[in-house]
Amino acid sequence: MSRPLFALVVAETRIALRSPLLWLLTLLTVTGRTVSTWHEMPNWSVEGVDTATSALVIGAGAMLAANLAILRDRRADALELTDPLPVRAQTRTLAVLVAYPLVAMAYAAVAMGMQIAGLLINSRPVGHFDVRELPAGVLPVALMAVLGAAVGRWIPHLFAAPVCILLFFWTLVQFPQSWLLPMVPYPKLAIDPVRPPAWHLLYAAALTLTVGTAALLRHGSRHPGLVLPGAGSAAAVAVALTLTLNSPAAAAAARTEDLRQSTRSVTAGADHCETLQTTRYCAFPSYAGWIPLWRDAVGPVVAAVPTAFRHRLPGITQRAGTGTFDPTVTSRNILTTMSWGRNGAERDSRRALAAQMAAAATGFPRGTQRGAGPSGCDARGRARTVVALWLIGQTEEPLPATSTRSSVRTDSGKPTERVVPASDLGAVDYGPAELAYARRLLAQSGARERIRANWTALTAPATTLDEALPLLNLNRSAASETPKGTPCE
């Protein structure tokens, strides 16, 4: 690197480092990703790719910043000032081509590092962290910076870079699984997809060099020192792409069925199974690390159920985001999703899973979350409601029931408002009396033994709360309300 070029690279690097655009977008990326993932337990197989993909936001900033640097003279009407200076425009372009990708990559690396640090807080990560995802995230950022400079030289108008950014992201959204992209995002709702091989990194790097050479060629130079590396990088693009698309990984990816296909069972592939304390847990392979979390949520509930009845309890099986429900699986299993809470939200995850087990143990319809489940019913005044809430309380404190309102259309097509109960038992409604008795039971010593001893009577749908109070050694402290909706069967 010549001394004038080095001096310019230093100047452009300083300018780029102070670019408010890069600062702002880096901050936005880190904050946005940290906030959006704060309550979600990370799976490195997903988060590694998503973290790399998020760096493209910084790439967009780098593209704009590099473009503005190239167009600096034109914007300030300074060509007359700078053209007759010893350092030629080609050298200035080269300085931008060196400085902005370097700075943008540094920003992207810092942003990715901060995101990963954020993901590690109070977390039990699962999945496989592939170190290749880091350069896979950083290289496209460099490419975007170089692209911004090239666009500035070939189409010297301010609108060109924003249009280029829109096209870039449009392509990313339209062809998210194409390995022709410099950055391959994580396929939405997919589980453990096959990722591009290392050749893809070479492809992205060679593409960056080729675009950079194209920017320099705009100055009309046909110097062998420029043309030969340019031709070499173009050839490297072709070779790396061919190797990528013909790699064993590509063949494996082609064989992998996309889980977005609606014909596939939601639990297909959840074949990493472990049986712990009579309960069988099945997870997708990369999520196997969460089985202890599920066990911690469900185990206390199962332990509270009399031993003789435990064999009737369902297992826990992980489900994908989309697909069909296989009755043979869903009837025998509680389905848990691809997410698990952290930083306070883990209590909701634990309560939801414990509640499903409690509902299954007491014969209530199972709802995966508050307000969800088979059509709502009212369980006020029933003994098993108190038992179910007490079972939930073995893991997390049960919460009052509320309701959700949703707009539905009647058979005649008229919109009407539907009120659905929302409780720890899904769409099962209960009142403050049931919750109060459950809390008293939780605080009472010997409650477990009494419930176990009277399990059949207490969990029978017909047993009323008044009938159960003597069995539970509870005084009548609050009158239970009469059911307001359809009584639960």
Add this chain to the structure above:
Amino acid sequence: MNTSVEVRELGKRYGSKVVIEGLDLELGKGVIGLLGPNGAGKTTLLRCLATALTPDSGRMEILGLDPMRRSQRTELRKLIGYLPQNPGLYPHFTAAAMVDYIARLKEVTDRRIRKDEVQRVLAEVDLTEAADTRVRKLSGGMRQRLGIAQALIGDPKFLILDEPTVGLDPEQRMRFRTLASRLGQGRTVLLSTHQTEDIAALCDRVIVFSKGKVVFDGTAPELADAASGRVWASGRQPAAAQVFWRTADGRYRVVGERPPDGTPVAPTVEDGYLQFLGTGARAGA
């Protein structure tokens, strides 16, 4: 004359419009003023000399180097300081950063030397205190001085200033004259201006340029003398064919043929300049 710049048969046209044709010029050390009406080709000549524009014909030798040759052009550019008519300065740069950036483009690569140079040229134009002010916040006159400052980087042997005093207040113009006069000692300073007072005050030599050709080449007193016996004060408005203007005392100053009631007046550089431009410079009608 110790010739710094030699121009022979220089020609430049924009499309079918001939701007400079067959120009011969030799410039030595000192401050040389270039006068001429708008569109005379002054800026085109300055741009050719600054190597911002390639002439269509003729040859130039500047400081012993041929700007037509690429290898010599780069070397020459290090020796030239150029203030364009509209020096586009990056609005979001500070004054110091702007000059520093231009210094890098002038291949002042040593960090310490560059830093000293930036401080020096800013001090030359009295902008030291505004070094950290962004260009967009500078007044028009300060920007003009910043433009002059960047031209001074590297202590150029040939300084080309296109209308350097535009936007400067009287005090700054005085400062500029002092600076230009000092710079003219030991180097060539070519400045284009419409301010004949500046020419009279600081130029060792004046070139009047019209329609792409040199119509006068001499000293300021010689330019004034060229109008000797052709400058009059008159109480009546002269014929439209005359060059004249109304003065503050209500009389008319006429350059050219004696009006019927005309009384002779001592000529100035401006009179000489108008004398050469003839009725094309008529301003009083």
